[in-house]
Amino acid sequence: MSDMNNTLDEIHTSGRLGEKAEIFQSGRGNVSGFPSPALIPLQAPLLTPNAQKIRTRLCKGNRNDEEGEESFSPPPPNLFPELIPSTISPLVSECLLPWTKSSATQVIKVYNEDNTSRAVEVPSDITARDVCQLFVLKNHCIDDHSWTLFEHLSHLGIERIIEDHESVMEVLSGWGMDTDCRLYFRKNFAKYEFFRNTLDFFPDHMVSISSEANGMLDHSQLIQTFLDASSCPEIHGHLHAKEQSRKSWKKFYFVLRRSGLYFSNKGTSKEPRHLQFIADFSDSDVYTVLSAKKLHGAPTDYGFCVKSTKCSSARDLKLLCADDEQTRTCWITAMRLLKYGMQLYQNFIQPHQKQKASPMRSISENSLVAMDFSGQKSRVIENPSEVLSVAVEEGLSWRRKSCHRLSGHGSPSTSQNLMSNIALHLTQPWFHSKLSREEAQRLITQQGLVDGVFLLRDSQSNPKTFVLSLCYTQKIKHFQIVPVDDEGELFYSLDDGHTRFTDLIQLVEFYQLNRGVLPCKLKHHCARITL
Numbered sequence: 001m002s003d004m005n006n007t008l009d010e011i012h013t014s015g016r017l018g019e020k021a022e023i024f025q026s027g028r029g030n031v032s033g034f035p036s037p038a039l040i041p042l043q044a045p046l047l048t049p050n051a052q053k054i055r056t057r058l059c060k061g062n063r064n065d066e067e068g069e070e071s072f073s074p075p076p077p078n079l080f081p082e083l084i085p086s087t088i089s090p091l092v093s094e095c096l097l098p099w100t101k102s103s104a105t106q107v108i109k110v111y112n113e114d115n116t117s118r119a120v121e122v123p124s125d126i127t128a129r130d131v132c133q134l135f136v137l138k139n140h141c142i143d144d145h146s147w148t149l150f151e152h153l154s155h156l157g158i159e160r161i162i163e164d165h166e167s168v169m170e171v172l173s174g175w176g177m178d179t180d181c182r183l184y185f186r187k188n189f190a191k192y193e194f195f196r197n198t199l200d201f202f203p204d205h206m207v208s209i210s211s212e213a214n215g216m217l218d219h220s221q222l223i224q225t226f227l228d229a230s231s232c233p234e235i236h237g238h239l240h241a242k243e244q245s246r247k248s249w250k251k252f253y254f255v256l257r258r259s260g261l262y263f264s265n266k267g268t269s270k271e272p273r274h275l276q277f278i279a280d281f282s283d284s285d286v287y288t289v290l291s292a293k294k295l296h297g298a299p300t301d302y303g304f305c306v307k308s309t310k311c312s313s314a315r316d317l318k319l320l321c322a323d324d325e326q327t328r329t330c331w332i333t334a335m336r337l338l339k340y341g342m343q344l345y346q347n348f349i350q351p352h353q354k355q356k357a358s359p360m361r362s363i364s365e366n367s368l369v370a371m372d373f374s375g376q377k378s379r380v381i382e383n384p385s386e387v388l389s390v391a392v393e394e395g396l397s398w399r400r401k402s403c404h405r406l407s408g409h410g411s412p413s414t415s416q417n418l419m420s421n422i423a424l425h426l427t428q429p430w431f432h433s434k435l436s437r438e439e440a441q442r443l444i445t446q447q448g449l450v451d452g453v454f455l456l457r458d459s460q461s462n463p464k465t466f467v468l469s470l471c472y473t474q475k476i477k478h479f480q481i482v483p484v485d486d487e488g489e490l491f492y493s494l495d496d497g498h499t500r501f502t503d504l505i506q507l508v509e510f511y512q513l514n515r516g517v518l519p520c521k522l523k524h525h526c527a528r529i530t531l
Contacts, residue, residue, distance in 0.1 A: 129164035145351040148188040154180035158287035164347040190448030192348040226337040235334045242319035281339040302328040425504040430525035440469040449474040452523025472519040
């Protein structure tokens with residue numbers, strides 16, 4: 001047994017990230033004098049993310065690494081293999097402050113949406129993806145590759161995604177000592193959604209490609225123009241811009257190219273003599289402005305800005321404002337693609353690729369398999385689809401037993417039915433209890449305006465009903481779930497009783513498989529965790 005553990009340790013501590021794992025496993029990390037909770041060690045969770053997802057019975061098995069890393073979702077297709085280099089050099093931390101380079105580890109503080117925080121000692125070369133993986137393991141979250149680290153600058157009212165490959169210490173080195181800057185850990189389903197549904201992010205009237213091909217481009221061709229350094233994609237359209245040293249905003253025609261961002265001082269002319277340079281992205285980042293109307297008097301709340309890595313004052317921000325969410329998303333996404341290019345695509349496909357030695361993974365994950373004990377002989381379940389169906393069936397069986405225990409003996413009354421239903425849905429991660437309409441919209445917006453992102457909450461106007469908040473076409477819609485009493489039996493319905501469900505869990509599972517009266521199926525639930 002000790003030999004097997006030693007072998008696994010060697011596998012999981014190989015490479016650059018393996019050195020990071022050793023820091024947490026060696027027990028060297030005491031955060032002395034730090035006001036936050038204790039240091040997070042890197043250790044195997046009680047339940048791995050995959051085990052939480054399928055909720056099947058797990059037992060130890062003798063499977064090799066390749067079998068143990070099977071994924072439930074197929075890897076994304078290789079859209080353009082000719083553009084993928086054989087190796088991607090990691091981002092080297094060459095711009096760190098002297099105090100950062102002098103030590104092997106540093107203490108960082110990470111916040112969640114409810115402003116709970118956790119202090120953790122990490123290697124000085126740790127990336128955003130490493131931090132996310134660490135907190136996923138520690139909090140026993142399901143790793144669906146949507147967890148994201150954000151840079152939040154409260155004194156400026158802006159925030160941005162820290163890309164998975166970015167050095168966290170380099171981001172921290174740009175913060176001022178007397179500024180309120182934070183790292184936030186939360187889901188963002190829209191982080192790489194433009195690789196899957198490209199045309200939803202880039203409307204035809206905003207994109208032009210300098211190439212010999214005419215007509216419509218499919219999504220892979222459109223993305224390829226951004227990733228191929230030899231192509232010249234262009235984003236253009238009207239934006240509101242805040243004039244320097246003034247409170248007023250003015251509408252200009254903007255053009256985004258590989259060389260930078262420009263605006264035209266003569267209508268929609270793109271002639272070089274009419275284009276005024278605004279910024280390039282070699283030493284700048286694009287941020288979302290959180291309250292553009294309130295903080296800067298913008299005409300809409302769809303604000304964003306370009307901020308140089310060297311400036312920390314609001315006067316130095318290039319403040320812009322779009323007329324709608326789709327336009328803002330298009331500009332921000334294009335700026336990210338032009339700045340990072342192929343590195344973003346590597347970040348997107350990396351979690352889906354099979355890796356024989358993933359240092360940030362739990363060692364126990366490779367020694368756990370799904371088993372079927374329903375027959376005379378037990379067997380290992382190899383098919384991921386079968387694993388999922390078994391997990392669903394076990395969940396339904398558990399629910400029926402729970403309802404029976406809660407309802408007592410004999411025919412359950414309406415009040416007993418109600419109590420059992422409440423006891424069930426309150427434990428679900430997609431239920432957010434007393435969340436207001438505005439808070440629900442803010443939470444969904446934070447976690448990504450992607451079709452199918454949803455949550456359930458109590459109705460503020462009618463205490464006896466519930467509300468389903470759902471994102472569709474980058475807009476958030478709210479649907480009331482009403483209770484239906486049929487001869488003492490309580491049901492829930494979204495369509496005035498035509499389709500009835502005994503509890504909210506059954507309702508959610510139905511609309512995850514069927515669109516029904518909704519504009520789209522339920523795909524991603526908004527989840528909150530406490531660090």
